[in-house]
Amino acid sequence: MRFRTLGPLRVRTGDGDNWSAIGAPHQRLLLTILLIEAGRVVATERLVQEIWGDHPPKTAMHAIHVYVRRLRALLGERILVTRGQGYELTQADTDATAFECLVAAARQDSDPGTVVSQLSEGLALWRGSAFADVPQSDLVMAEAARLDQARLTAIEDKLEAMLELGHTADVIDECQHLTAQYPLREKLHAHNMLALYRAGRRADALEAYRRARTTLVEELGLEPGPLLQERHQAMLNDEPALSPAPAAKTLPRQLPPDVAGFTGRREQLTRLDGLPSDVRIVAITGAPGIGKSALAVHWAHGIKVYYPDGQLHVNLRGYAAGSPLRPVDALAGFLRALGVAPERIPGDVDEATALYRSLLSGKRMLLLLDNAHHPDQVRPLLPGDSSCFVLITSRDRLDGLAARDGAQQLPLDPLTPDEAEALLTRLLGPHRVSAEPEATTRLAQLCGRLPLALRIAAAPLANAAGRTITQLATHLAQSDRLAALEVEGDPAAAVRPAFGHSYRVLAPRAQRVFRLSGLVCGPDLAATSVAALAGVRDTDAGSLLSELRAAHLVDETTPGRYVMHDLLRLYAAEQASHEEKEAALQRLYDFYLSSIDVANRLLYPHVVRLNLRGHPDTAMAFEHHEQALAWLESERANLVAAVLHGPARVAWRLADALRPYLHLSMSYLDWQRVAEAGRAAAAGTSIPGQAAAELSLGL
Numbered sequence: 001m002r003f004r005t006l007g008p009l010r011v012r013t014g015d016g017d018n019w020s021a022i023g024a025p026h027q028r029l030l031l032t033i034l035l036i037e038a039g040r041v042v043a044t045e046r047l048v049q050e051i052w053g054d055h056p057p058k059t060a061m062h063a064i065h066v067y068v069r070r071l072r073a074l075l076g077e078r079i080l081v082t083r084g085q086g087y088e089l090t091q092a093d094t095d096a097t098a099f100e101c102l103v104a105a106a107r108q109d110s111d112p113g114t115v116v117s118q119l120s121e122g123l124a125l126w127r128g129s130a131f132a133d134v135p136q137s138d139l140v141m142a143e144a145a146r147l148d149q150a151r152l153t154a155i156e157d158k159l160e161a162m163l164e165l166g167h168t169a170d171v172i173d174e175c176q177h178l179t180a181q182y183p184l185r186e187k188l189h190a191h192n193m194l195a196l197y198r199a200g201r202r203a204d205a206l207e208a209y210r211r212a213r214t215t216l217v218e219e220l221g222l223e224p225g226p227l228l229q230e231r232h233q234a235m236l237n238d239e240p241a242l243s244p245a246p247a248a249k250t251l252p253r254q255l256p257p258d259v260a261g262f263t264g265r266r267e268q269l270t271r272l273d274g275l276p277s278d279v280r281i282v283a284i285t286g287a288p289g290i291g292k293s294a295l296a297v298h299w300a301h302g303i304k305v306y307y308p309d310g311q312l313h314v315n316l317r318g319y320a321a322g323s324p325l326r327p328v329d330a331l332a333g334f335l336r337a338l339g340v341a342p343e344r345i346p347g348d349v350d351e352a353t354a355l356y357r358s359l360l361s362g363k364r365m366l367l368l369l370d371n372a373h374h375p376d377q378v379r380p381l382l383p384g385d386s387s388c389f390v391l392i393t394s395r396d397r398l399d400g401l402a403a404r405d406g407a408q409q410l411p412l413d414p415l416t417p418d419e420a421e422a423l424l425t426r427l428l429g430p431h432r433v434s435a436e437p438e439a440t441t442r443l444a445q446l447c448g449r450l451p452l453a454l455r456i457a458a459a460p461l462a463n464a465a466g467r468t469i470t471q472l473a474t475h476l477a478q479s480d481r482l483a484a485l486e487v488e489g490d491p492a493a494a495v496r497p498a499f500g501h502s503y504r505v506l507a508p509r510a511q512r513v514f515r516l517s518g519l520v521c522g523p524d525l526a527a528t529s530v531a532a533l534a535g536v537r538d539t540d541a542g543s544l545l546s547e548l549r550a551a552h553l554v555d556e557t558t559p560g561r562y563v564m565h566d567l568l569r570l571y572a573a574e575q576a577s578h579e580e581k582e583a584a585l586q587r588l589y590d591f592y593l594s595s596i597d598v599a600n601r602l603l604y605p606h607v608v609r610l611n612l613r614g615h616p617d618t619a620m621a622f623e624h625h626e627q628a629l630a631w632l633e634s635e636r637a638n639l640v641a642a643v644l645h646g647p648a649r650v651a652w653r654l655a656d657a658l659r660p661y662l663h664l665s666m667s668y669l670d671w672q673r674v675a676e677a678g679r680a681a682a683a684g685t686s687i688p689g690q691a692a693a694e695l696s697l698g699l
Contacts (some may be wrong), residue, residue, distance in 0.1 A: 003035055003092060003093065003095070004019060004092075004094070004238075005032070005096045005126050005130060006099060006127060006128070006130055006147070007127030007128035008133040009021070009022055009133060009134055010034060010503055011031075011074060011075070018357075020074070021133075024557055025135045026051055026067060026135065027067045027070060028064065028069065029050070029137060030047060030051065030071070032134045033047060033140065034087060035053075035073045035092050036140070037139075038091075038094075039092070040088065041083040042088070043086040044064055045085075047086075047087070050140075051064075051135075051137065051197065058482060063624055063679045065593070068082075068087060068228070069289065071570025075448050075451055077484075078090065083471050084412065087506045090348075092547070095125040098199070098538075099122040099126070099147075099151075099154075100122075100150065101148075101305065101306075102119065103119065105118050105153075105308055106118040106161075107157070108656070109308030109309075110308075111310075112161040113161075113165060114162040114251060114308055115157065115158070115161040116158055116162055116165065118305055118308075119154050119158040121699070122142075122154060123151065123154055123370065126151060129148060130144040131144050131453055132144070135350045135477055136343070136361075141200055151585060155178065155188075156185070159171050159174060159175065159191040160191060164244075168195045168198045168199045169195075169197035169199065171191060172196060172199065172666075173194060175188060175191055175192035175227075175398055176217045178245055178340075181582065182205065183212075183215045183219070184220065186212070186224060186228050187227065189209070189212035189224075189226050190231050192569070193205045193212075193228075193235065196208060196237055197242055198242070198243075198244055202235065206236075206324070208234070212224060213228070214241075215659050218244055219545060232632065242376050243570060251309060251336040252308060252311060252338065252365075252397045253311055254312055255366075255368060256296060259297060259298055260428045261423075264415050264416070264422060264423060265295050265412075265419070266438075266450070268295060268301060268412065269295075269298075271410060275408060278386075279406070279408045280386050280388065280390060280406075280409060281389075281390045282389075282390070282392065282406065282407065282408045282409075283392040283398045283401055283408070284391070284393045284394075284412060285393070285396065285397050285398060285410070285411050285552060286395070286412030286503065287411060287552040287553065287568065288452075288495075288498035288499050288502050289450040289451075289452035289495055289567075290412045290413070290451065290452075291412060291415075292394070292395075292412055293299040293371070293393050295412065296368060296391050296393050297368070299391070300366060300391055306661060307389060308364055309362075309365045310337075310366075311367070312334050312367045312370060313367075314330045314368075314371065314381075315370045315371050316369060316372045316377055318394060319371060319373065319502050320371070324373040325377075327349050327381060327622065328349040328352055329343075329535040331353060331380060331381065334381070335352065335359070338356075350392065352380075352465050353380045353381075356543050358384075358566055360383045360387075360388055361384060362385070362387060363388065364388065365383075365388045366388070366389050366391070367383070368391050368392075368393075369381055369390065369391070369392045370391050370392075370393050371394065372393065372396070373394070374549070375397060375398055375401045375404070377394060379401075379405065384489070386411070395502050395551055395552050396550055397409070397552070397554075398552070402500065414450055414565070415444075415449040415451060416449070417444065417449070417452075419449075420444035420447075420454060421433065421440055421444060422625055424440055424444065424453050424458060427454070427455065427462055428461060429462075432469060436468060436469040436470055439469040439470040439472075439473050442473040442475040442477075443469055446667065447476075448472060448565050448566045448567045449494070449597070450565075450567065452495060452498065453495050453567065456485050457485060457649070458478065459487060463561050479682040482567065482570055485567075495567060495571075496571060499567070499571040502552075502553060503571070507608075508546040509544055510548060510551075511575075513536075513541070513544040514553055514577045515552065515576040515580070516562055516572075516576060516580070517548070517572055518564065518568070518570070518572025518575070519539075519581055519584060519588075520535070521642065521644075521645040521646070522637055522638030522639075522640075523563065523637050523638070524561050524563045525562045526560060526634065526635065526638075527561075528541070528591075528620065528637070529588060529592075529638070530545060533584050533585075533588045533591075535584075535587055542560070545562055548562075549562065553568060561634070583644075585647075589642065589650045590618050591620075592654060593612055593650075593657060594617075594657065595619045595631065595640070596654070596661075597619065598620060598628070599622060600657065600660055600661070602622055602625060602628045603629060603632075603660070604664065607659075609657065609660065609661040609692075610656045610689070610692050612656065612657060632661050636661075636670065640658075640673065640674055641660060643658070643673075643678060643681075648682075648685060649681075650681075650682075651677055652679075652685075652689035652690075652693065654674075655677060655679075655681070655688070655689075655693060655696070656675070656678060656692040656696070663675060663699060669698070674696075675693055675696035675697045676697070678692070678696065679693035679694065679697065
């Protein structure tokens, strides 16, 4: 919930840029009082006094209740709450608070360029006098006067910083109307005089003093204060102190540009905004193309004002085509940005880290370490004390940083369906999306709701007025999807290379399990199935899947079960050779047949079935009925998918093997699909298979 108070009172309740006015004057006044006292209970009697003074109407208490009820309808029950005999506004995100935060940050900064930037950003929030359309009350008038004074002081501080930067012409231009608008602000006159003097206009500077003195004497009957008098005397004497100071050293401002049209991630931004004050390291992790860097850069731009000593950024190239950036090389770049001469930068990583931490000691800096590969690549870049904030992105989970260094982990999933639609709406325009809602949903699904894929897919469509979203979705569904999700001539704007970087850094055995996992057509993977697929022990399969999970190439949904993103599945399957695919799938189907047979013998020994045992030595070993039934339940979707999409020689065998379980578990829909697929697979190849399928369909 956002409020504008630096000008007419406005409320924003949604995600867009639509601001609502409060219609009734007394209702505006009540909301303003609660905003000023946000986080504190305001008694109803005090509200009556502030709104109507010493002569309230008899209906005042009832009117207060009506105003509160109307405000609650706009703001929500949790924001405006009743406390005893009064009311409290629990949330008050106002432009006045943002302004004062920027002013406070500017006053703690020693770099005049940053001061000008922060104060300019804060002053841009003003759209008129504070509470411009709110009826007057003692509290509102006092708060408005305080804020207006803070604004004038910020203007004076900004002009002073501009003088330090040598922007004399800009200061003269601003002071021309400011001194006329606020003729009794001596500091404005002093800035005007100094700017004129430094511009070589000594006579004009002395004349500016004369006019300021005349105004003060005529309006207040007072001579100018010490600041103006000392500046006037210094100009008469041409004192060297009036000359511009040497240019200040530029502080590092290395953040990449914010992402244009950043959309979604409200939950993650809320988590980041709500981090405990003692958390100084955050690792944003996730699969390639999921938007880690975009989120990190976007949030970093929002908090950079709280780190006035600068921002450092490095791409650690953890998953680039070449080798990851060495910590000593990253440190060398940071040290140069901090003003260390190249010849003074140590070549030893420990010495470079010691110098780096010494330079950061006591400073408030924001560090963005992008594309980290391993905790050991990051640790030498961590500051030595808690005055800095470190934001890390990685495809690795970086569990070691959480365990040893106190990093807060923020894993990213694909965009939600609503977020994906919102991004496409921003990229393609609301009219095109609203005209083809089903095609938009289909396009988001084909892109796996990955921000990178969505932006690549939308790029050619945004510039092709005659092409529809339906046409694009159909093209993606029927073509090489990974090839379609790339921008020609720009390897950075492509999904396949992003996946390839993660794949290449895996150990060979993990690469093989990744390749083979892409062959499975079911919705998820059990570690035991992956062991059969790869021909390894269950324990080895679990370890290798953990490596893939750490690299965000699979997700563990429940203990021992994993899912792979659709686009990653396509990429993984591409990497396997034909011979490798055939052998792996045969091992998996043998495992399925053998395990179902063992389960059937335990659960349904009385049911007549085809004698299709597979290879018993590859089967699951079930100790009791419940274990066998639990395995069939957990694998049902994968077993059904193997019948529907597997080769004919396997499909009819699996279909009959599943018949007892599907019958007795009353899974009628799956049973019918499996039986029909089994009959189609057995047609012309196996009379027993056809007979079994007909029996199944008859039942």
